[in-house]
Amino acid sequence: MSTSSNVKRKLSVLLIAPALLLAFTACASSPGGSSPSAGGPSPRATSASDWRVAFAGCMRDQGIDIPDPGTGGNSGTSIDSSNQDALLAAAKKCQAQLGPMPALSQAEQDAQNAQLQKAMLAAAKCLRDNGVDVADPKPGETLKVPDTAPQDIRQKCGADGAQGATTSLGG
Template sequence: MDKAEANRQFARCMREHGVDVPDPGPDGNLQFDAGAAGDRNKAVAAASACQRYLPNGGELQNLSPEQLEQARAFAKCMREHGIDMPDPDPNTGLSAILKGGIDFNSPEFQAATQACKGVVQR
């Protein structure tokens, strides 16, 4: 299964679990806005139920040094804007953001995300 199809299945699964996630764009990438997902607990539960559709079961692996540095820079930027976001795990690239107490719907999170979105290059 190619990336675009896997991402379409992931988005469909998320919607089936009550989280409004649009289908991937023309490039096959998901355009997921954590703040628009609604109830954080519902989004975390849905992501857990649907992660089987993502490459490597949703585990990020083999990040390039540049990708890991971007993830660190994003986390640092978010902290500078008042969000207590941990640095990513150097082995997987994942952070504890979904397991933490971050309120994705808060105005502070939304403002920090907007301020920091330029840190990550696509």
């Protein structure tokens, strides 16, 4: 079913990518410690949006097929996380080159929260369409999937790790 695969892709990007990015920004070296590239140190992004675009480009340079972050809600492309060692190594290298991600602006936080809310509502609908009784999460709430929900339906709807996902990412 294309609707559930779209939901799964959106949740995978919204749940995996920010976690990956935050994991490496937390381990950042000192602000001046960029790695040299062919033309000298990598320029520092001045916004979280610019940093994410630069990070995606760097990941592609490292052989990881990752899309540029979407605008206007166009972020429903999945990241192949089958080789997590390569994914993490590339992310670490790119984070070292780019430095820590700048803090999200309020507008970026609001847009990210709106995208996650939309994806969680779609996952809740998919779960209900497949016989799992779940309520729509309100903004700031967790998508609560019953422990009794079959794993195949959780996967189909992209709600595998939904218990820890909230619609308030920015603070």
